Amino acid sequence: MSKAGSAAKVKLSSYDDLFGNAEEKTGSEEQIIRAKLTDLHEFRNHPFRVLDDEKMEETTESISKYGVLVPGIARPRAEGGYEIIAGHRRKRGSERAGKEDMPVIVRNYTDDEATIIMVDSNIQREDILPSEKAKAYAMKYEAMKHQGRKGNGNTLDEVGEAVGESGKTVQRYIWLARLSDELLELVDRKKIGLVQGVDISFLSEDAQQWVLVILEESGANISTVQSAKLKEYGKSGELTLPMVRLILTEEKPKERKVTIKSEKISQFFSEEYSSEEIEGIILQLLEEWQKKQ
Structure with missing residues (x-):
């Protein structure tokens, strides 16, 4: 798929598209208030981290000068106060700027509606970690x-629509979410690759813990061959701690690198072909050659 084709799939929602026009709703249906920061509570199981990093410094500086320009989104809590749906970073920036309150739009969203808006309002950030x-x-x-949509490929496509990701990619990330927090952190730190992480996500909680222990002991990385073995033995119910240790500590084959000079390639491919396209064609031809042997 071309870059233009991928970009065309990205559906960017405007403020009004995502949250509606605040001026059109009144009464019990919606309120725009200045909520005390102490009354604003984090969304339950909020998956996105709010860090005091360089971007938070910029947010804090902006709020100090101009205040919160775009209201957060929240809903009333049965226990009192409000649950933040969108605006966790704005709240933290307000705290750092010494503010006591911030503007929020309060609506009575259901759990499912609130979850979808919470995800869509954060997922388009550039610095999102794999675990998030x-x-x-x-x-x-x-x-x-829960809203009545069937668990099929179309639903998976809809989940990734906000950032133009395919249903297959979304499915891989959903599998990845089954990893323990400790293993997910290793994925975030790039100690475990995404492909390997997905393979390990098919293991039981005990088996995942075995993998974590062996990795911490050995400091080794997991190859795709090793993760595939773990997944295979895990599915058959044959995986044990000694077997995990054996698989993860076995000597990895030396990686072979083959370099073909560009002048040799150029006689077969015009400048219109990208490096990825050339690689794909070469691999396809090699597969056809192998079948004829």
């Missing part, structure tokens, strides 16, 4: 199923 995306997609997928 995995948990967010899993939450949105479950919310959409």
